[in-house]
Amino acid sequence: MKIENIRIYDLDESIKASKYPMTIDTDKCNEDITKTVLALGNSNKGEGHDQFLTGIRVAFDVTFSNKAWVEAERYRFLEFVSSQSTMHKITKLDIRQQCNQYVWDSTIEKLEEKVKEYNGLIEYQKTVNKDCDYYKEISNTLTELYLEILYNVPAGFELTARLTTNYRCLKTVYTQRKNHRLPEWREFCEKIKGLPYFEKLCLNKEVE
Secondary structure, rough: OOOEEEEEEEEHHHHOOOOHHHOOHHHHHHOOOHHHHHHHHOOOOOOOOOOHHHEEEEEEEEEEHHHHHHHHHOOOOOOEEEEOHHHHHHHOOHHHEEOOOOOOOHHHHHHHHHHHHHHHHHHHHOOOOOOOHHHHHHHHHHHHHHHHOOOOOOOOOEEEEEEEEEEEHHHHHHHHHOOOOOOHHHHHHHHHOOOOOOOHHHOOOOOO
């Protein structure tokens, strides 16, 4: 698991906006983190008092395994900007490099073997007349072989995506995943704890 290129947006503005419901003059609101702001941010999930956390937007690149990506997709406000694609590039990616340490060597070797077979057949097809039936037979074989490769990509295959989300969503992720069986989720939670004021606003913890 790896998180890079983190960007934070509207942190001060959202803290200021959290004070709007209890003021008659919004110009007097500021970005100071008061006890009331902390109480709102650390309120229980579902109460709605932490709504201002949705305004603190976060964008980052994260590298996860296929297993973790499937679970990440359940979060409605964890949105994909773009990602690496096995559909487009599985026969070009370095299989061993993309797999984490839990994938068996035998699995990697079998996939590498099939990728080598596919790429070799692609090169061979270039020497065949496109108008002959044999060319079409090779195309059909390539289609089936590519699907065979795609459907055997292991759960430990890692891909990088850029995501955009907010502190409120990450608060939920942290609560649900901090003690997860997958180590990459626990690592992810430790990383987001380091976001500006995240512990203070979301985890009811004083930070320097």
